[in-house]
Amino acid sequence: MPDDAVTFGTASFSAFPVIDFKVSSFTFIKIVTFLFLVLEISFAAVGWILGRDHPWVGLVMLGILVGWIDVLAAMYVRGNLLKLITVEAYVAMAVNIYVDYMTHMHGWSLAWVTPFTLLGLGVITLVIARIRKLRPSEFVTYIVVNTAAALLQLLPIRSGLNPVPIPAVIIIACHLILMAAVIVFRSRDLKTALGRRFSV
Incomplete structure (x- = not known):
């Protein structure tokens, strides 16, 4: 079988050169x-x-x-596992709410999916911070965002769109407790993180 390469002396030239694309x-x-x-x-x-x-x-x-x-x-967010997981979690919650809306809004996305996703997100945030030995200033911003998202659950609760509000209320309380711990014990790290993010 003929070789695709043509040799001249010590140099070899391929008949089908590889293009670096x-x-x-x-x-x-x-x-x-x-x-x-x-x-x-x-x-x-x-x-x-x-x-x-x-x-x-x-x-x-x-x-x-x-x-x-x-x-x-x-x-x-390449190289930032915590940010990637956070973005994916919020996209997943938005998708579930939309699907619930498209199927005549039974409220399952607000009653179960959103609260437990926020619970899992809070746990994962702390676990990743512990495993990767992140400084508090590197992950407290995620706690702030997750707490704000948890508080948004009050809107469907007050409007009656959430048929089973107990899980949402429990998750709101958990995130508020975590946020209170950050404010009381890590206020300096919180200020540093917010200053870095929003130039406060």
């Missing part, structure tokens, strides 16, 4: 974004043609949106 992160994001727009526009057209009797089109479009956000999040 590199794609920058910015170019990759643009490609992914273009594909996302193509798919979203295509399914929007399909949804318009089929009419409102096919709600699965909206769910597919939501899935595509989530996939795009996941790719952007993975590119943006």
Whole structure:
């Protein structure tokens, strides 16, 4: 079988040279974004043609949106496991609330999924901080954000959208206790973290 390489003296030249093709992160994001727009526009057209009797089109479009956000999040928070998990958790909560809304809003996303996701997120934040030996100033911002998200559960509770408010109330209390501990025992770290994030 003939060899693909042609040899002249000690040098070897391949008949099919390997082209070093590199794609920058910015170019990759643009490609992914273009594909996302193509798919979203295509399914929007399909949804318009089929009419409102096919709600699965909206769910597919939501899935595509989530996939795009996941790719952007993975590119943006590379090397920061805690930030990646946090972004994924909030995307998952938003998706569940949307699916609940699309299926006549029975409230399961607000009664069960959101509270327990916030509980898991709080535990994971502390575990990762302990395992990776993070300084308090490196993770207290996540506690602040999670506490704010937990307090937002009061809105569906007051409006009656949450049919089983007990889990949400318990999670709100847990996050407030954790936030109180941060304020009392780690106020300096909290100020440092907020100053770094928001130039306070």
